Amino acid sequence: MSVLSGKRILLIVGGGIAAYKCLDLIRRLREQGAAVTPVMTGAAAEFVTPLSVGALAASRVYSDLFDREDEQDVGHIRLAREHDLVLLAPATADRMARVANGLAEDLAGAILLATRAPVLMAPAMNPAMWDHPATRRNHRRLLDDGIGFVGPGSGEMAEKGEAGTGRMAEPLEIVAAAEALLAPRKRPLTGLSAIVTSGPTHEPIDPVRYIANRSSGRQGHAIAEALRDAGARVTLVSGPVTLADPRDVAVRHVETAAEMLIAVEAALPADIAVFVAAVADWRVAAESSRKIKKTGDGPPALALAENPDILSTIGHHDRRPGLVIGFAAETDDLLANARGKLARKGADAILANDVSPGAGAGGGVMGGTENTIRLVTAEGVEEWPTLAKEAAATRLAEWIAARLGRTETA
Numbered sequence: 001m002s003v004l005s006g007k008r009i010l011l012i013v014g015g016g017i018a019a020y021k022c023l024d025l026i027r028r029l030r031e032q033g034a035a036v037t038p039v040m041t042g043a044a045a046e047f048v049t050p051l052s053v054g055a056l057a058a059s060r061v062y063s064d065l066f067d068r069e070d071e072q073d074v075g076h077i078r079l080a081r082e083h084d085l086v087l088l089a090p091a092t093a094d095r096m097a098r099v100a101n102g103l104a105e106d107l108a109g110a111i112l113l114a115t116r117a118p119v120l121m122a123p124a125m126n127p128a129m130w131d132h133p134a135t136r137r138n139h140r141r142l143l144d145d146g147i148g149f150v151g152p153g154s155g156e157m158a159e160k161g162e163a164g165t166g167r168m169a170e171p172l173e174i175v176a177a178a179e180a181l182l183a184p185r186k187r188p189l190t191g192l193s194a195i196v197t198s199g200p201t202h203e204p205i206d207p208v209r210y211i212a213n214r215s216s217g218r219q220g221h222a223i224a225e226a227l228r229d230a231g232a233r234v235t236l237v238s239g240p241v242t243l244a245d246p247r248d249v250a251v252r253h254v255e256t257a258a259e260m261l262i263a264v265e266a267a268l269p270a271d272i273a274v275f276v277a278a279v280a281d282w283r284v285a286a287e288s289s290r291k292i293k294k295t296g297d298g299p300p301a302l303a304l305a306e307n308p309d310i311l312s313t314i315g316h317h318d319r320r321p322g323l324v325i326g327f328a329a330e331t332d333d334l335l336a337n338a339r340g341k342l343a344r345k346g347a348d349a350i351l352a353n354d355v356s357p358g359a360g361a362g363g364g365v366m367g368g369t370e371n372t373i374r375l376v377t378a379e380g381v382e383e384w385p386t387l388a389k390e391a392a393a394t395r396l397a398e399w400i401a402a403r404l405g406r407t408e409t410a
């Protein structure tokens, strides 16, 4: 039996040529046992008739935000809340832009902003529109907001002689994506709490200058999200990064290593701690309260002082989390250094990655999109293939669940 059986799906039909495929999509969703409530945008009604949509859905078609009868009980909020999934197909470039900016000037917009159900979009547009920097930006934003996407695919477009990416996914692909989104997820870490650190630290020299490193925070943020998806309550302590805060994660923003340690200790007790941040080993011993001027006497001598070692402090803490994991970015003697850190810092596992120039695809490990990890524990070394940072994060969450004997919890 399909996971869609008995599910209530709110289908928002957008105003694009691909709207005709929605008629088949409604049939396919109902074949799987879903109940479909259709909402049509003003533009959608230019492409397909509400009569066909309503007849195939065996439901009333909604389209007006200011409907006097429906809105006596604030009907748009009810529609937004009473469904298990909100599906937008076709998602036009215009609609993606509006949703990315939180606009709610029509019924579809108000529902998309008010719903707490998962949202799945099936974009369809001319390839030039899909490739436009504004659409790229809106797509990234929507992904960051937790919206799921299916397609677009590549191929010939409605416009004569045009090809590229922009074709709406076929109805059966959309059904499969809806099933994947609604399939019950395993949440083996339910009931556990986790602290994750991410990003670089900035160690001030004076009010305008600081010492930093190339960490982007991508790996740490991905791990916070993977642990959240596995059911853990996550506190993410993040250095300065340009990434959006992950949803449903408590985020503490810090700048320096000292602030990071304070925020981590404030988040104790926890069951799991994963220290991914590239914490500066040193800070400037005497930060100048005024901008250091060029004097003509040569460069200033910057005396450095050692920063607290967060992994080691928490690894030996009287409120030490049950599982403490550190990252080791190394350019030389990767495994020997990781093994040394494991014992010295009181960690249960060290994820060693090679950050020497040229190592790792996707633009190098620090700041790149991929990571090649070796997981070092007292029992031995696991070599992981090169993975996208998100995939490496999922694999780590699975490893943590197995290590804690929690693989069976659904």
Ligand SMILES: Cc1cc2nc3c(=O)[nH]c(=O)nc-3n(C[C@H](O)[C@H](O)[C@H](O)COP(=O)(O)O)c2cc1C
Pocket (backbone or CB within 6 Å): 013, 014, 015, 016, 017, 018, 041, 042, 043, 044, 091, 092, 093, 094, 095, 124, 125, 126, 129
């Ligand atoms: C013939 C025609 C075809 C269109 N096809 C598309 C399309 O495939 N994708 C798209 O993003 N916009 C398309 N548009 C533009 C949208 O209809 C327009 O941006 C509209 O504001 C979308 O509103 P909606 O998303 O609320 O339905 C098309 C317009 C016309 C006139």
